[in-house]
Amino acid sequence: MSTPTSTASRTPAYEALCQRHQRLHRLNHLQSIASWDQSAFMPAKGAEARAQALAEMGGLLHQQATDPALRDLLSAAEQEPLDEVQRASLREMHRVWRAANALPQSLVEAKSLANSHCEHAWRSQRGANDWAGYVENLRPVVRLAREEARLLAEDSGLSRYDALLDQYEPGMRAAEVDRVFGELRQWLPDLIRQVMARQADEQMLHPQGTFPAAAQRALGLDAMKLLGFDFEAGRLDESAHPFCGGVPEDVRMTTRYRDDSFLQSLTGTIHETGHGRYEQNLPREWLGLPIANARSMGLHESQSLSFEMQLAAHPGFAKLLEPLVTRHLGHQRAFSADNLNKMMTRVAPGYIRVDADEVTYPAHVILRYEIERPLIEGQIEVEDIPALWDAKMRELLDLDTRGNYKDGPMQDVHWGAGLFGYFPCYTLGAMYAAQWFATMRRERPTLDDDIARGDLAPVFDWLQARIWSQGSRWETPELVQRASGESLNPAHFRRHLESRYLG
Template identity: 45%
Template sequence: MNDAYVRLRARFARLATVEEAAAILHWDAAAMMPPGGGAARGDQLAALAGITHEWLVAPDLAEWLDAADPGDDPWEIANLALMRDRRSRAAALPGALVEAQARANSACEKIWREARAAADFARVLPAFAEVVHLAREGASALGAALGIDPYDALMEGFQRGVRAADVAPIFAAYETFLADALPVIEARQIAPHSPAGPFPEAAQEALCRRLAARAGLDFAHARLDRSAHPFCGGTPTDIRITTRYDESDFAESLMGVMHETGHALYELGLPRAMARQPVGQAAGMAVHESQSLIIEMQACRSDAFLAWLGPVLRESFGGAAAVYAPENLARLWRRVARGPIRVDADEVTYPAHVILRFRLEQALIAGDLAPADLPGAWREGMAALLGITPRNDAEGCLQDIHWYDGAFGYFPSYTLGAMAAAQLMAAARRGVAGLDRALGAGDFAPLLGWLRDAVRGRGSLLGFDDLLLAATGKRLDPEDFMAHLRARYLAGAIT
C-alpha cells in the first residue's frame, strides 16, 4: 500500500470514530435522554454528520482516492472500493439538497406522529409530498453518480449489492407460495394454552440477560436497557440493545432481546483487524437482519431450543407445566395470523407487508404513484396480498416511520434478511454436525462458530449475494426460506 492509501485509512478511521460517537448519542436519545434534550441532540448529531460529510467530500480525499494503491491484499482492495463508494455517494448529493432533506424529513416525521395518532393521512400529505419530492431528487443524483437505477441507488445505501430486478421475482415467488400456504397453515393451527401472568419486569429482565449471555452476548461489551422501540445501537466494542417489558406477556421482551442479541453479536464479531475501516463494518441491513433472525426465528423458535427453554421459563415464572411444554410454546410463538401491522406480523405473513412496501416505494420514487394516492394503493395491495383491509390509515400507510423520515429502499432488507437467515441456517446445519442437538441443550456455540467464519468475520468484504454465495454455495434463493416454513408449519401431524 502506498502513502495515499495509508492517509485514506487514517481519514476513514477518524471518520468511523466520529460515527461511533454519533451512534452512542443516537442510543442515548432513545434510551436515556430526558425529553428536553431533544432539540440540542438533533443539533449535535447534525454537527457530527456535517463533519463526516465534509471529510468525505474534501478535495484531499479525492486526490488520495485517485492516487491510492492498496496492494494485493483482497481486504485492502475491497476497502478502497468501499471508500470510493462512500465518497461517490457523499459527493453525489449537493449540500443544499442534503440540508433540505434533513429539514423536510425532520418536519414530516413530527407531523406524521400526530397524523398517525389521528389516523389522518391528509394532515401529513403536504409534508410527505415534499419528502418524496426530495427523495426522488436525491435518488436521481445518486443513481446518476453510481450508474444504477435511482431506486437501486437508495437500496444500495442500506444493503450493498441488492437490485430491484433481482428482488422482484424472489418476492413474486413468495407471493405465490403464500397464497397457497397461508390458508393451509391457518387451518392446521391449534389454540395454545396461554401463560397466566403477571410476569414481573425484574424476572423478565433477569431471564433476558441470562439468555442473551447464553447466546454469546458479552456484557463487558454490551448493555441491555429499555426503550419505546427496541433496537440495537452502539459500536463494535460497546453494543447497546434495548427492549420493552409487558408484565402480562414475557414473549415480546424475550424474543425481542434474542433478536437484538443477534444484531449485537454481528457487530461484536466484525473483524477487529479491520476495525473502523469500511471493509471492517457490517455488510448492510439485510445481512444485519439475517443475523438477528437466525438467532430469534431460526434458533430460538426451533423445536430443539423450545424444548430446552420450557423448563427454564417455568423456573423463572412458575405456572402450569402444560404452558411450558415445547409444543405449546411452538403454538404460542409460531402462531400465524393475518393482520394489518407489520411489526406484529409472524414470519409467514411478514414478507407480504414488505412486498407491499417494496412495490409502493418503487412507484413513489419512479413517480408512478402520487403521494396523495398512497392510501388507496395501500388498501388495494393489502387486500391482494393478505386479503385484509386496514380499518384506517393508522393501521395502513401511516403505520411505519420509514417513509415519513425519508427512508426509501430500506424495507426489502427485512425480508431479504429473513430469507438469508433460512439459507444460512440450512448451510450451517449441513456444515455443523449436531447443531440442533446443541440448541436442544441451550448451546449456541456451534451455530455461532459457523456464523463467525461464514458471516461476521467477513465484515463488508462481500456484497449481499456474494456473501451468501461464499457462505452457502448459492446466491439468495427463496427456496430455503419456503422450505423452512414448510417444515415448521406444514409438515408432520398436527400436534
C-alpha cells in the same frame, strides 16, 4: 490474513485514507450514541436541539467524506502495491466515497433535520392515530428522498429506486427483488392458508395474567446471555420502536414492553441480539475502516432472523427458553417448551410487521416494497398511501385497515426516518438465514439435536467464521457463495417454511 492498516511505507496514499476513515469512525461514534439516546432516553423538549446537533454533525461528517483530497488519495492508492485485503478495503472506501459525493451537503443536512422532526413527532402522533399530522412531516421527507434518489441515480447510472436500494443492499436491484418477491407472491398466500388450516385444530394455551416490564426485562437479559451477547460491550434499553444501534465496541439494543404479552418483547429482543452479535463480532483488526462494517442490511437481517426465526422458533430452542420464562414469569402450563414453540410458530395475519410470524412476514414486506417503489418513482403521493395500504392488506392478508393509520402506515418509522429501499432487506435476510441454516445442517447433521441440548456453539461458530468475521471483505454474492456454496437461493426459505409448518 494481512491487515489493511499495515504501515508499509510503500502505500502512503492508502495509509492516509485509513487515517481519515478512522477519524470519521471516531466522530460517527458520537453521532451513533446521540441517535440512540434520541430514541431511548431524550425528553421531548430536547428534540429541537438534538435535531440541530445531529444535522450539524451530519453535515460535518459529509464535508470530511467529500474532501476533494480524497479523490486524489483514492486514485493514488489504486497504483500502490496493495495486498488482497487492502484491495478489498480500498474497494469499500471507494463505495463510501461515491455514496457521499453523490449528495450535496445541503441535502444531507436537510434530510437529517426533516427525518429527526418527522420521527420525533411520530412518537406522539402514532398513539393519537394522527395521519393528517404525520403526512405533513412525511411529505418533506419523501421530497428529499426523491431528490436523493435522483442524485444517486445520476451518479451511478442506476434507476432511482435501485439507487436507494443499493445503499442498504449493495448490488441488489429491483429487477432481482421483483423476481424473488414475484415467486414468493405465487406460493405464499396458499402456504399461509394451508398452515392456518392445519393449525386450526391445534391446541395452544394462552398465557394468563399481566407481565410486569421488569420481569420481561430480566427474561430478555437472560435470553441475550443464552445467545452470547457481551454485556460488557453493549446494553438493552427501551424505545418506541426497537432497534440495534450504538457502535461495534458498544452495541445499544432497545425493545419495548407490553403488560399483556411477553412474547413480543422476548422475540424482539432475540431479533436485535442477532444484530448485536454481528456488530460485536465484526473484525476488530480492521476497525474504523469501511471493510470492517457489516456487509449489508440484508445480511444484517439474516443475522437477526437467524436468531429470531431459525433459532428462537426452533422446537429444540423452546426447551432452552422454558426454564428462563418460568424463572421470570412464574409457572404456567402455557410455558411448557412445546406450548412456547406453538406460540412462536403460530401463523395468523396481523396488522403489525414486527409482530408477524415468519410465514406472513414477507407479505408485509411485499406490501411496503410495492408502495415505496412507486412513491419514490413519483407515481403516487403520500396521500395515496392509506388506500393502497388497505387494498394490499386485503389482498395479501385479508385484513381491513381503513382509518387505522396507527397500525397501518404509521406502525413503524422507516419511511418517516427517510429509509426508502430498506424494507426488501428484511425478506432477503429471511432467505439468507434459511440458506445459512440449510448449509449448517448439511455440514453438521446433528445440528438440531445440538440446539435442543443447549449447545449453540456450532451455530455461533459458523456465523462467526462465515459472516461476522468477514465484515465487508467480499461483495455480497461472493460472501454468500463462500458461506453456503451457492448464490442466493429462495428455495431454502420455502423449504424451511414447508418443513417447519407443514412437515
